[in-house]
Amino acid sequence: MSILQELEKRILFCDGGMGSLLQQAGLKPGELPGVWNMTHPEVLVQIHRDYLEAGADIVTTNTFGVDRLKYNEHTKYPLKPVVEAAVKNAREAIALSGKKAYVALDMGPTGKLLKPLGDLEFEDAISLYREVVEAGVEAGADLILIETMSDTYETKAAVLAAKEACSLPVFVTVTFDERGKLLTGGSPASVAAMLEGLGVDVLGMNCGLGPAQMREILQELLAVSSIPVMVNPNAGLPRSENGETVYDIDAEEFAAIMEEIVDMGARIAGGCCGTTPEHIRKVYERCRTKIPVPVIRKRRTVVSSFAQAVEIGKTPVIIGERINPTGKSKFKQALREHNLEYILQEGVTQQENGAHVLDVNVGLPEIDEPSMMEEVVRELQSILDLPLQLDTSDPIAMERAMRVYNGKPLINSVNGKEESMKAVFPLVKKYGGVVVALCLDENGIPETAEGRLEIARKIFRRAEEYGIGPENILIDALCLTVSSDSKGALTTLETLRRVRDELGGKTILGVSNISFGLPQREIINSAFFTMAMECGLNAAIINPNSEAMMRAYYSFRALMDLDPQCGEYIQKYGQQNRAGTQTGSQFSKSPSSPEGASVEAAAREGGPAEALETGIEKGLREQASAAVGELLKEKDALEIINSHMIPALDRVGKGFEQGTLFLPQLLMSAEAARAAFDIIKEKMAASGVKQESKGSIILATVKGDIHDIGKNIVKVLLENYSYEVLDLGKDVPPERIVEEAVKNQVRLVGLSALMTTTVPSMEETIRQLREKAPWARVMVGGAVLTQEYADTMGADRYCRDAMASVAYAEALFGNQEKQE
Structure with a gap:
């Protein structure tokens, strides 16, 4: 019987967190977990076996984050042998357990944004994932698990790679925030529409939230999904205790909420960060005899964007x-x-x-x-x-x-x-x-x-x-x-x-x-x-x-x-005046035109100032560049920045915070503003005027973490607000960050971490900054962080998104100016 046939008959159970258990076994901060497949196979076999004996039907290979960007012919441990060893370890654990179980080839984000928002080509992303799939299938994986995805575009690349390289079942779980949104703005409905269209076999969510926070989002997902749903939460929310990451839900409480989740309709129950074999055992004991809620084909006619x-x-x-x-x-x-x-x-x-x-x-x-x-x-x-x-x-x-x-x-x-x-x-x-x-x-x-x-x-x-x-x-x-x-x-x-x-x-x-x-x-x-x-x-x-x-x-x-x-x-037509002209409708910009008003026409009517602001707000680079060129003929550069560009960026930021705009639109607005800034810089350089920087800020992804999506987004926005950003890149040792902070007397340091295993590096960096650069303020962000977690590490500010970083910088450097 195949896993999909079993799934029709009963609840299946997935394993839990891998990273935290590897840390307990001695994985050092910044050390690549995939290497342990070859250097410490006995540890991996034991972890898999512990989950199997706790009741797991599915064990996930230790290949999260394994791709050619980090494991290649130039490294000691190339991709294919690492993947082969991961599958072999899982297979050995199943044999030792004596039970029937399935090996899921685990694939996660590459750590890069795809073009045009980032620098990774869509086809290159497909290629990165395809190499992992081919190696995993050849080694004997039973299914493909694409997990912890925060961008539908990268998710699609991974799914296409899996579908084009093999015929194994494909399971996909994404990571929602507490508002039920992906990093790039996807909703449960848009995610389900795309994934079902691509023909995945199971969809769901994992990481980011505990089971209690996932319940409401699960309700939305179940309402629109026509295929089985998988739920792998964290063991609640993380915090730091004595340099170690701990979670706030024990196994008993976790299992109690997971029982509710299964009763709601989840067909696969497991765990993510912080969940141990004991968490899975308790879930298995509560849910193993439950009759699954039927999966109903919704027959909704749906199209979707990101x-x-x-x-x-x-x-x-x-x-x-x-x-x-x-x-x-x-x-x-x-x-x-x-x-x-x-x-x-x-x-x-x-x-x-x-x-x-x-x-x-x-x-x-x-x-x-x-x-x-x-x-x-x-x-x-x-x-x-x-x-x-x-x-x-x-x-x-x-x-x-x-x-x-x-x-x-x-x-x-x-x-x-x-x-x-x-x-x-x-x-x-x-x-x-x-x-x-x-x-x-x-x-x-x-x-x-x-x-x-x-x-x-x-x-x-x-x-x-x-x-x-x-x-x-x-x-x-x-x-x-x-x-x-x-x-x-x-x-x-x-x-x-x-x-x-x-x-x-x-x-x-x-x-x-x-x-x-x-x-x-x-x-x-x-x-x-x-x-x-x-x-x-x-x-x-x-x-x-x-x-x-x-x-x-x-x-x-x-x-x-x-x-x-x-x-x-009423909202559309309630503002009509007695003459019948619409003063409050969407057509008020050009009421006489049968074609309505175009953005370009509206900008012409409002002059270059409105064209610039509209160009920035809508992410129209060429319009913003052309408009600022016209404005420079009549206005001072700093006046243009302060009176038109910054207010436009602020409106975009407010829309992002309110959830009416999403990350791609935020970034394209920033790119339009950057294009306009480039024109201004050329003009100022030609006239001998130098633009004043509001201050210097260090940004870095901490030691061991190769994900720089969040850091790069923050960098773009801070530069648009006239800050000088010293970007130290990713996988940066604490000593390097401290050295740069001391050398440049930097007032603000921004640290990013996406993986649970690298959070200790962030904590160590903060400790060293406090010791050697006590004047520096530290803001932190990343998918695994919370306000409480940031507080326990001693950070000055937790920034849940890029705009929060801008707001903190504005407050910090604004206060500095007042003091001076």
Whole structure:
């Protein structure tokens, strides 16, 4: 019986924390744990065996953090032998235990952010993970466990590596913070949508939180998941006692809460940092006879970005149509000139005006569509958190876009032609997605609703053969121009009704097709849009910058009881003045324009100052650079920084703290500000003026820790706030940090640690700083830290995110200025 078959019948149990047990066995701070697979195999075998005898069905190999970046041909212990030894140790433990159990090849984060936020290419990340998978599979692993992931993009790279390199089951657990968000902003719904689309066998969460903090997040995850869920919490929250990391929940309390978690619906229960064989034993004793809660296929039609999941159902979804060259001369020009900034501005404007999903079509005969499609998708998803509709008839462009897409996309499109279904359905099966299905086939577009329904039925049948359920199909009833076929609208509306009522399917339309060739097209479009929604239209490809279309949308929602107490309608239109001009709506920037206001147009109206601030807030680098160049003609550089750039960054930071903006947007805003700063620096250098630094700050990832994501994010933000950052890198010994602090008389030191095993290095660094650089303040951050943990180590400030680091620096150096 395979592990997936067993999982259908009973609760399975995973092992617990590895790092803390290795530390107890003598692993030194900063020593690479994977090396112990070869130098101390007996220790690893015993740890695995202890967990197995405690009740674990799954033991995870000691390969967390093992990849070519740290274990390669230039090191004493290369990757393949380390992985082989890890699997061998787990296998030996199972043999000694005498029980049936499974070896999970453990893979975690690389410690790097992927481009464009970081410096690691997406395909390079896939390659790093694939090497581990190939070595682990060859050595005899039973399944792949991808765990402690905090970025959906890196998670996708790991999943693709596993799926492309082997046929073993793939389990994935991510790390949420107490708000139920990943480091890069992902939610339980967006994570589940992407992972299920990619075809993983089990999803769940681990690390970061204790079981009590995971309960509420688990409820969200179970509500949207259609596959088994795995939960591996920490043993509560960590703190430091006498130089050792301890956790605040003992085995009995841990097991009591894990019993509740199993009763809620978790199918695999285990532990992470701080959990010992005793923790797992208690969980096993409480839960081994429990009958699992059935896993129910939710049949939700969902598309997602890195941060948002958009369900296509009762409430109609708006798909912005403006990133499409059809009938748009300016857009065609932008494509020919490779003007990505214009495309990004179109995306930002549509999001501001109410789009839930953005259509992306870059097909022109004279350009390289696959390359452009991939590039535009990368750029859009770096500054916007809306899901995208990948709109192309080129299978190569489609696959390249789907591969780099960070989430579960909408795919436009497939049709009833056998050639189309053979090209598109394998891509949807591999990468995940909701696919638009056009009601046409080799015989063209049927004139009747019944003919279109028959094609829809055929598409549903063929999709099912590929393992694609009807919930991942949107039927396009096809909307032909009414000026050439007076019955065309009636046929489309009937098709919509019958797909809803007879097939139980979801529908989509390109609404504006109805009015080609007619004057005042918005009149026809908005009326037809309302009629289509009443007939069951679930998703509409429209221009969200059109006031008439959005009025129809919000009015329909209010009238159909989809907008409780008309709250959203009132919010949008409650500020109208007597003359009918909207002073408080999203269209107030350009009320006379039928196309609505673009970011670029709004910036022009507000002048270079508004263009600069908007460019920074939206992450538009070229706009910010151009605007600051114009401002420098009339304003002093320091005035521009203090009056426009810093306030814009502050607003972005506030949005991040409130959870309305996420890490990718924060970083792209910082990059836009950096681009503007570069222009200012050039101007100041040419004039002989030197920009004053607010002060020097040391940043370092502590000894033994090779993860520098958090440190690098903090660095970018601090530099934008005019601090001089001395970046010492990662895996930095305490002595080096102290030496630099003394030499430069630095007032503030920022320390980062992601791994439990390296926290003692952080504590030792703080101890040495107190002794030799007592004037220096220390701020600490990292996934394993808490306020209490930071306090017990003697840090001056715990910074839960990058903006908290900026706030502390501003307070510290601001007070210094006042004292002086």
